Amino acid sequence: MLSRSSSWGHRLYASGIHLGLSLLVAGLAALLVFAVWYPYPYREISGGRSLFLLVITVDVIMGPLLTLAVFNRSKPLNELRLDLAVIGLLQLAALAYGLWTVAVARPVHLVFEIDRFRVVHAIDVPPELLDRAPAELRHLPLAGPTQLSVREFKSAQESFETTMAAIQGVALGARPDLWQSYEQAKPQIKARARPVSELKSRFPGRAAEIDQALKSASSTVRATTSVGYVPLASRSTFWTVLIDTNTTEVIAFVPIDSF
Incomplete structure (x- = not known):
């Protein structure tokens, strides 16, 4: 039989190892998020920093605490391995869901929109309009935001419809059917x-x-x-x-x- 102090020592040791591994994985996730999806200044503008810290803090704390609760050297080895495997799978699932949430909210384009720039996020883009974008812009980038602009309206009817959609929450810069290259708006950008x-x-x-x-x-x-x-x-x-x-x-x- 293990003494109570010895048992807690083993639990703390196992939990510490788990914490170190969790921090390593969190560091790799941070590299993906802040170096690729949310480069400066988008981590500040789009709230990427606070969103990622919320997700990763819960994940890093959850795993080691569960290990601290269940780790017991007196358990049969197979049972202990199963407990730790379940904890690892739960932690990985939570991390995957968290990263998916961060990815869905990631900035995809910096769009010049008539008289301003707008940061457009993946979740802002109506998926049903993607097929109406220029062919090269029908896939949202995964390697960081790119620069685009909004083209001129083709008719008064289009101007009215897009303005009404903007009032309802779909910004002009988030509409793929209005996207064009950044270079095409250079005269308007210079004028603004x-x-x-x-x-x-x-x-x-x-x-x-x-x-x-x-x-x-x-x-x-x-x-x-x-x-x-x-x-x-x-x-x-x-x-x-x-x-x-x-x-x-x-x-x-x-x-x-x-x-």
Whole structure:
């Protein structure tokens, strides 16, 4: 018979090993989520960080606690192995469901939408409209968000229908039937972009933050006059996109509501 202190020592040891393995798996999952699905700044804009931490915290805590509860060296070996296998399967199932939830909510496109940028998430896109997108855009990317734009309306009727759908919650940028390449909207993007100096004037207390974002995003010094800004909308947050007004290249993002 094992003493009570010896039994708890074995349980803590087994639970500690399980915790280490769980943290290793969590680290690999974090690499997938934050390096591929939610690269900066989308982990902040789209809530990827908080969603992933909620999922992974529950998963990492659940497995080791169950091991601590059931591990007993006095059990027959086959029974102990079965207990640990069931715990492992439950933990993997919870992790798979959590990652699926994160994947469904992942950002898939940064879309220029008439007068703003919009972060579009996989769950925002009506699946019945995907077949009406250009052929190359009918599959939502798994390797991080891409840049697109919304084309001009073909008729007044289409403008009315899409506007009514937007009122009901389907944003223009989330409609595959309106998608076109980012390059096709360059004239509109240039026309909409306002000088970054204007943004600094509107938010003088954030000027240093804007300069730091530009400095961090580029290895070369850009002329201030060639940088413009366009508002950005997401689910429940509003940021600002800084672009090169000569090329419409996206340079940086700042957490400022510039609408």
